[in-house]
Amino acid sequence: MTLAIFLTLAVVSVFFSLLMVFTKNPIHSVLYLILTFFSIAAHYILLNAQFLAVVHIIVYAGAIMVLFLFVLMLLNLNKDTEPQKSVGWKFAAAIAAGLLLLTFLGALKGSIQLQQVANADPAVGLVKNLGTVLFRDFVVPFEIAGILFLAAMVGAVLVGKRDLKI
Amino acid sequence: MSIFLLFVFAVVVEKMILIVVLFTITLGVAAYSTYGERKIAAFMQDRIGPDRAGPWGLLQPIADGVKMFTKEDFMPNQAEKWLYILAPGAFIFVACMTSAVIPWGTQLTLFGGSIDLQVTNINIGILYIMGFVSLGVYGIMIGGWASNNKYSLYGAIRASSQMISYELAMGLALISVVMISGSLSLRDIAEQQTGFGWNIIYQPLGFIIFFTCALAECNRAPFDMAECETELIGGYHTEYSSMKLGFFLFAEYINMFISCAVISTLYFGGYNFPGLDPAWLGGLMGPIVLFAKIFFFIFVFMWIRWTLPRFRYDQLMHLGWKSLIPLAILNMVLTGGGILLFGN
Numbered sequence: 001m002t003l004a005i006f007l008t009l010a011v012v013s014v015f016f017s018l019l020m021v022f023t024k025n026p027i028h029s030v031l032y033l034i035l036t037f038f039s040i041a042a043h044y045i046l047l048n049a050q051f052l053a054v055v056h057i058i059v060y061a062g063a064i065m066v067l068f069l070f071v072l073m074l075l076n077l078n079k080d081t082e083p084q085k086s087v088g089w090k091f092a093a094a095i096a097a098g099l100l101l102l103t104f105l106g107a108l109k110g111s112i113q114l115q116q117v118a119n120a121d122p123a124v125g126l127v128k129n130l131g132t133v134l135f136r137d138f139v140v141p142f143e144i145a146g147i148l149f150l151a152a153m154v155g156a157v158l159v160g161k162r163d164l165k166i
Numbered sequence: 167m168s169i170f171l172l173f174v175f176a177v178v179v180e181k182m183i184l185i186v187v188l189f190t191i192t193l194g195v196a197a198y199s200t201y202g203e204r205k206i207a208a209f210m211q212d213r214i215g216p217d218r219a220g221p222w223g224l225l226q227p228i229a230d231g232v233k234m235f236t237k238e239d240f241m242p243n244q245a246e247k248w249l250y251i252l253a254p255g256a257f258i259f260v261a262c263m264t265s266a267v268i269p270w271g272t273q274l275t276l277f278g279g280s281i282d283l284q285v286t287n288i289n290i291g292i293l294y295i296m297g298f299v300s301l302g303v304y305g306i307m308i309g310g311w312a313s314n315n316k317y318s319l320y321g322a323i324r325a326s327s328q329m330i331s332y333e334l335a336m337g338l339a340l341i342s343v344v345m346i347s348g349s350l351s352l353r354d355i356a357e358q359q360t361g362f363g364w365n366i367i368y369q370p371l372g373f374i375i376f377f378t379c380a381l382a383e384c385n386r387a388p389f390d391m392a393e394c395e396t397e398l399i400g401g402y403h404t405e406y407s408s409m410k411l412g413f414f415l416f417a418e419y420i421n422m423f424i425s426c427a428v429i430s431t432l433y434f435g436g437y438n439f440p441g442l443d444p445a446w447l448g449g450l451m452g453p454i455v456l457f458a459k460i461f462f463f464i465f466v467f468m469w470i471r472w473t474l475p476r477f478r479y480d481q482l483m484h485l486g487w488k489s490l491i492p493l494a495i496l497n498m499v500l501t502g503g504g505i506l507l508f509g510n
Contacts, residue, residue: 027311031249034304054293062300066307066330073311073319127290127350 006046013039026072030065037061051127184285188265195460196419197227203468210472234412242313242405249312254406254413257305261420264298267291268427269353271437271452272444283453284353291352292340295428299336299383302421303329309414310402321401324391324479329383331486336379338494342372342501343432356436364435368504371497373433375490380425382486385418387471391479426463427456434459 013036020032037060044053085093123129134142201216201223208215216223241250271283288294303326310322346368347355359365366373382389391401400406403414430436437444437452444452477485 027246027249031308050288050290051293054290054297057297058293058300062297062303062333063330066300066303066326069304069307069311070323070326073307073323 002046006043009039009042009046013043027069030068030072033068034061034065037065048123048126051130180281181285184281184283185266188270188285189262192262192265192420192423193416195423195464196416197231199419199422199464200230200415201227202464203471206465206468207472210469231412234409237408239408239410240405242315244314245405246312246314249308250405251410253305253309253312254410254417255305256308257302258413258417258420260298260301260305261417261424264295264424265427267294267352268424268431269356269436270456271449274449276448280449283449287351287353289349289351292344292350292355295352296333296337296340300330300333302383305414305417306402309406313402313405315405317399318402318404321399321404325385325402328385328389328391328482328486331483332379332382332389332490335375335486335490335494336383338491338498339372339375339379340432342369342494342497345498345501345505352431352436356431356438359435360438361440362435364433364438366433369433369497369501371493371500373429375494375497376433377429378485378490380429381467381470382482384421384425384467386422386467388474388476389482390471390476391482422464422467423460426460426467429463430456430459 016032016036016039020029020036023029023032037056041053041056041061044050044056204226205215205223207213216226219225219229241247266285267288269284269287273280274283306325306329307322310318310320310325313319343355343365344350346365347358349355349358355365385391403411406414437456439455442451442455444455447454
């Protein structure tokens with residue numbers, strides 16, 4: 001049952017992400033990406049990680065993709081106005097993406113040998129457990145990530161300021 | 167095995183009935199909110215209001231619905247066909263989904279059995295609501311963009327930037343409620359507020375912030391930038407007609423109903439009222455109390471609409487970013503200090 005659901009979801013997410021890449025219209029592309037995020041959130045729910053699923057939707061579908069849509073709509077990008085890149089750039093982009101894929105494949109290759117945990121605790125992904133783990137076992141990395149976010153926020157505000165007097 | 171399947175089937179049927187009843191009530195309340203709005207507007211402006219269809223004009227929402235359905239379904243020439251059709255559907259779908267996690271009462275005893283008066287009690291109810299609130303922007307943005315009209319696009323961008331700005335303050339105000347109740351589940355939050363232990367007593371500032379943000383999220387006056395007729399014609403639904411327009415207007419009333427339900431649950435005790443046990447009348451007392459609160463807040467929403475003038479756009483952004491967000495953070499710090507000093 002779980003396997004069937006997983007396979008359906010996997011096909012759906014791969015299908016939407018392919019559509020995202022191959023669509024010419026940037027707005028359609030963003031909308032397909034949102035659908036991909038929803039299918040990934042469904043994967044999280046399948047793994048009992050409700051909190052991650054909802055946060056994934058709030059952050060990616062609810063905030064980041066809205067800003068993407070904003071920019072695309074304001075610039076009014078579409079098929080006709082899309083600038084054509086030269087062959088050299090396309091070549092460079094293909095190589096860069098290929099290298100990224102290679103890195104991901106290398107990372108995944110190590111995890112294939114991992115055994116599935118038998119009788120995993122079904123409550124492992126709930127807010128309470130996640131909070132306990134984050135604030136007890138991983139406090140230092142968590143705080144460092146927080147400082148990183150704060151620095152990024154300050155940087156964004158500085159970039160956004162029009163007339164900066166230092 | 168077969169007994170197990172039968173049990174699953176029974177639970178599914180029970181939930182389906184509850185969902186259908188909830189949708190019917192939601193749509194009914196939304197329909198009669200339009201009537202209530204026109205009557206309240208008429209009262210405030212010393213008029214009579216709708217009084218032709220049925221006694222006291224009570225059939226007016228039905229007449230409006232028939233009118234919406236029978237109007238010409240217009241589609242602009244250069245519109246993105248599928249997205250143009252998808253947008254109103256997506257908007258009303260997101261509006262309806264939020265009601266799933268609200269606890270309408272404790273338990274309903276019926277034919278010797280008992281039914282939970284909540285579609286699903288997930289332990290992240292508040293985050294679920296925030297998720298769907300943040301998705302509400304898409305219907306507006308897609309609709310405004312797909313219409314291929316400058317005014318629609320401007321209206322859509324105004325409405326959605328307003329919504330994402332006020333979402334932040336709303337989320338920060340919610341964190342304080344979560345801090346004092348120690349749970350993300352709406353049922354737990356409602357259960358903790360028995361008698362007069364309503365959250366409004368501990369969170370007066372948080373309530374004001376949340377209420378303001380709810381007004382802005384529903385695109386209600388004084389935050390109805392999206393439909394600022396003198397500047398933007400009809401906002402994001404300028405090019406829509408017939409029931410597609412009806413969906414947009416209707417979804418706003420559904421949003422209003424749901425946000426009143428959330429406000430009542432988070433800050434005003436949900437289905438609790440001092441002296442009234444929610445288990446009375448076979449469990450019907452809870453929903454009655456909750457709906458009384460919801461109708462009161464819907465009235466307040468309308469009262470505000472016909473009292474306050476509209477904000478200018480820059481004033482709206484200043485209020486959101488420079489007043490409400492710092493206030494919400496201050497409220498968080500105060501709540502944390504209060505918990506530290508006095509315990510929960």
